[in-house]
Amino acid sequence: MSSYDDWERTFLEYFEQKSIAESIIILNEMKSSHRPSPNAKIKERAIDLIVQRIKNPRHMLKVCIDLIDSQTPTGREMASQLLPTIHTDFPIDVSSMLKDLCNDNNWEVREWAASGCGQILSQNFEGFYPTLKMWTQDDSAKVRRAVAISAKMASRARKPEWCSPLLSLMDDLIRDSDPYVRKNMGPFAIGDGTLRYYPEETIAHISQWATMPDIFARWNAAMSFSAAEGAKYPEIAEGILTQLSVDPISVVRRAVDSAVRQLQKRLPDFRLGVSFNDTK
Numbered sequence: 001m002s003s004y005d006d007w008e009r010t011f012l013e014y015f016e017q018k019s020i021a022e023s024i025i026i027l028n029e030m031k032s033s034h035r036p037s038p039n040a041k042i043k044e045r046a047i048d049l050i051v052q053r054i055k056n057p058r059h060m061l062k063v064c065i066d067l068i069d070s071q072t073p074t075g076r077e078m079a080s081q082l083l084p085t086i087h088t089d090f091p092i093d094v095s096s097m098l099k100d101l102c103n104d105n106n107w108e109v110r111e112w113a114a115s116g117c118g119q120i121l122s123q124n125f126e127g128f129y130p131t132l133k134m135w136t137q138d139d140s141a142k143v144r145r146a147v148a149i150s151a152k153m154a155s156r157a158r159k160p161e162w163c164s165p166l167l168s169l170m171d172d173l174i175r176d177s178d179p180y181v182r183k184n185m186g187p188f189a190i191g192d193g194t195l196r197y198y199p200e201e202t203i204a205h206i207s208q209w210a211t212m213p214d215i216f217a218r219w220n221a222a223m224s225f226s227a228a229e230g231a232k233y234p235e236i237a238e239g240i241l242t243q244l245s246v247d248p249i250s251v252v253r254r255a256v257d258s259a260v261r262q263l264q265k266r267l268p269d270f271r272l273g274v275s276f277n278d279t280k
Contacts, residue, residue: 011046016053020066024075036106037074047081057089068097073106080112084119088127094120095131099138102146114146118153125154129165136172141180148173148184152193163198167205170194175214186220186255191227199229203236210240215249222255230259231266242272 007026014023027046030038037043054060064082067075080101087094098120101113120128132147151169154162173185194202202224210221222244224230225237237259245256256272263270 007042008045008049012049012053015050020063020075021070024067024070024072027074028072031074037072037077037108043074043078044081047078050078050082051085057086060086061090061093064097068101073109076101076104076106076109077112080109080116081119084116084123087120088124091127091131095128099135099143103140103142110142110146114149115153117146118150121150121154122157125159125162125165132169133172136169141176141178144173144176144178145181145184148181148189152189155193155197158197163194163201166194167198167201170205174209174217174220175212177216182216182219182223186223187226190220191224191229195224195227196229199233203233207240210244215252218244218247218249218252219255222252222259224259226255226259226262228266231263234263234267234270237263238270238272245272 007030011023011026014026027038027042030042032039050060050063054063060082064079064086067079067082070076080098083094083098098113098116102110102117104110104113117128117132121132132150135143135147138144147169151166155166170185170190173181176182176185190202190206195206206221206224209217212218222241225233225241230237241256241259244252247253247256260270260272
């Protein structure tokens with residue numbers, strides 16, 4: 001008795017005997033009316049089936065190219081997760097294709113692509129880091145944003161030797177004025193990423209960003225404390241946010257207000273201008 005579901009058998013038949021485009025049609029038959037592709041569980045299973053069958057890196061590269069050329073979000077999302085498996089074999093090709101996918105018009109494809117970049121950085125840090133370092137200066141905000149996501153993912157490893165390079169990526173992006181990058185920096189890549197896994201070093205950087213002339217560096221410093229991790233450092237948050245609460249730029253003051261509201265959800269007694277110990 002086969003251990004495959006009906007759709008898996010049909011998908012494999014089309015994948016092995018027909019074409020990538022036709023195998024994608026099988027997957028897309030399972031998507032809902034309001035989504036451009038099937039759910040993640042189905043796509044992840046299809047990816048696993050491909051990985052189980054293709055051991056030759058050059059064959060996998062061709063599959064990834066065909067998936068991208070299928071002109072479907074499903075194909076591009078799957079390619080984003082298959083490309084990391086051959087990065088060490090074809091670093092230039094894989095990096096170029098992932099960069100294009102990070103810049104895709106479909107936001108879900110961009111999510112899958114950023115995740116693929118994070119996987120490569122976590123698996124081959126020294127090999128992929130220089131590429132991401134260059135991407136911090138890319139003209140596309142979508143590509144720059146992918147760097148922030150990748151750094152957050154890699155920070156989970158808590159490897160001490162990665163701390164300084166990852167925070168260097170944050171330094172490169174901390175002054176980025178594009179909202180798409182900013183919203184994934186302070187509250188996410190920093191507050192829910194490096195602050196969680198490298199707290200001492202990240203706090204030192206946040207303190208520096210809070211005093212920089214750049215508006216968006218100060219905005220990111222404030223928003224770093226809006227994540228749940230910020231509540232672990234109430235005294236530090238109080239000091240930095242109090243300083244920024246009188247910032248001459250309204251966008252920075254609004255970031256402070258937002259961070260304070262989030263902190264008060266977790267620490268009801270949190271107030272600016274008052275030592276947290278004084279409220280206990």
